[in-house]
Amino acid sequence: MSFQPVKFYQTGTFTVGNRLLAPEQRSVQAATSRRNSLNSGHRACQGCGEALGARYAIDAAMEATGNRMVVVNATGCLEVFSTPYPETSWQIPWIHSLFGNAPAVATGVAAALKVKRLKGLLGDVRVVAQGGDGGTTDIGFGCLSGMFERNDDVFYICYDNGGYMNTGVQRSSATPPAARTATTEAVGPTPGHAFGQGKFVPAIAMAHDIPYVATATVADLRDLEYKVRKAMTFRGARYLHILVPCPLGWGAASKDTLRIARLAKETGVFPVFEAESGELTGSSKIRHVLPVEEYLRPQKRFAHLFGPKPDVAAIARLQALANRNIRKYRLLDEEAL
Amino acid sequence: MLKQIEGSRAVAEAVALCRPDVICAYPISPQTHIVEGLGEMVKAGAIAPCEFINVESEFAAMSVAIGASAAGARSYTATASQGLLFMVEAVYNASGLGLPIVMTVANRAIGAPINIWNDHSDAVSQRDSGWLQLFAETNQEAADLHIQAFRIAEELSLPVMVCMDGFILTHAYERVDLPTQEMVDAFLPPYAPRQVLDPGEPVTIGTMVGPEAFTEVRYLAHEKQRQALELMPAVAAEFRAAFGRDSGGLVRGYRLDDAETVVIAMGSVLGTLKDTVDELRDAGVNIGVLGVVSFRPFPSAAVRAALQSVRRLVVLEKYFALGSGGVLAADVQMALGKNGGEIYSVIAGLGGRPITKKSLRGLLEMAVRDELVQLTFLDLDRTLVAKQLARERQTRRSGPAAESILRDVHGTMARNEGKKS
Known part of the structure; x- marks a missing residue:
């Protein structure tokens, strides 16, 4: 289909349709050549943010590598729902080894492919590793840091839904403060997850000075695709941290996955940015800053903050964290500040 | 070529002759000299192309080997003791996935209490991991077993652990005959994997297997171990034909003719045992030694065949199952069944305690007089x-x-x- 220039009539919105863009700007998902790397028929929940994120990310990586790619998957929801063998959703070479070793397995795959290339047995084949926040920020963190510091030629994608959803919604080091999980119940004097805990792995990835670090959400899939394609232009260790709402674990409606992801970004709860060699190179600006309540309210995991006696103090602390993100990652236009 | 060489260096050179594609290294005594040697060779371009990866833990070492092997590379690593335990989850994963990785285990005790010296606690703790486990008696055999190990591993698509006594072998300088590259190339063909991550032919590896097939998948792994029992003697015979040496196989007997008493053991202690048995033979005692090379798979039939007319057995091992007893002894008992005669289980050499000829002689003299208790701890204070x-x-x-x-x-x-x- 040839490109037909169309007049932009929705200037200033984010809902520019694909047909309004030049071919090179169109999304991979909209292309007839998209690979459906994570094919339909898998067993993810309705409204699963991780399935959506993985589909866009892996197809974009496939496009960037000319379909010459191997994927290594950590244990977790994505691994389980995509491969109820004899059915598999993966239309690509894919391996799952353990929960905590995906970055190291990917290093091994990359090393093997390099040797094969040097022997003239194979052309250039790239490696993508992926896992949830449990597999990435907790149990796989040692292997991840090792892969980063050696600058192994691996692109690692973390799908962050803020907890161990596959095992029944337990707290991880990516669970936000105040969130209810099965191991941080909404009971006692400080219901939900404690403040002052957890870690933001994109910042730690930056501290390794690796070539490329970025964050994204499933609310802006074109940005997600752009970051995947950009990541594949680099060699060495690269990291993409995607916020993927989990309707089950967050207690949110399946239809609200994109809305909540967008609210995470628009409130400053989740900063969307990119960095090269440890330095921030750009951030997705918030258009109209919203209070964190907007993000918290649609999620049952934060329900204990509201009700008849709202926990004003906890909400204020969450707002302060969002404000810090806005300052730290420059999420507002300079003039808006 | 004959060389006066450290055991670790001999193993490093033997591994290099096998043309490994990917080597992962994490330091732990007494294995370090092996990967140091290999690292130097890769850096100097003596092994090329080859990726030498300094990982951040043993868990990563085995995981890198898993990824490399699944992508079709001949993969090698080495470890010992706590390092082996630290990688256990990946050790089971490698065998479960059927990846022919070869790993040296420089046998060392497990803590606490922390102890860097030799016994077999590390390797024997992994007896159910699905790896083939071969124990070297000498440095010559350690070097030779690595060459055979890649052949066996890749033929069966199963990982192989080559066990050599820490310090006693790894740090001992002795004469080792290292083959030429041409000889090894003729013996060990390039790795042709059964499964490989290849964009040309995408496969999914490592999915969940439920109750509908788990037993069959597990049994298949057991069946492969049984195939190894057939393959290993054949490979050892071929090795002898090509290299002119007896190395490997399942078990190796020493002065078993007319032996009423036989001592069974694994690893370097076999040397001291043979000397002790020589002395006892000179004193008119009908005694022999059976060395177990292949601990996993356990060669029950070969053990039975070697011990047909034996009255009593002394199973001497550098490990025991706490709260139970000898592990090798239990395997031997299982292999022999009701007709096995008396079996004395002896635990010796834990955490590097020297197993002296004097102690062994006293022990075996007691055994011959049937004065041993069922479970003896040699030189226990x-x-x-x-x-x-x-x-x-x-x-x-x-x-x-x-x-x-x-x-x-x-x-x-x-x-x-x-x-x-």
């Missing part, structure tokens, strides 16, 4: 243990046990020194 047990009876907060025993040992030594002067 029972008074030290009794003292600590008494302390624990007397005082609730008796303190850390290992440290108390050490104080007793060194106190006694100091007093003895005092008496001498």
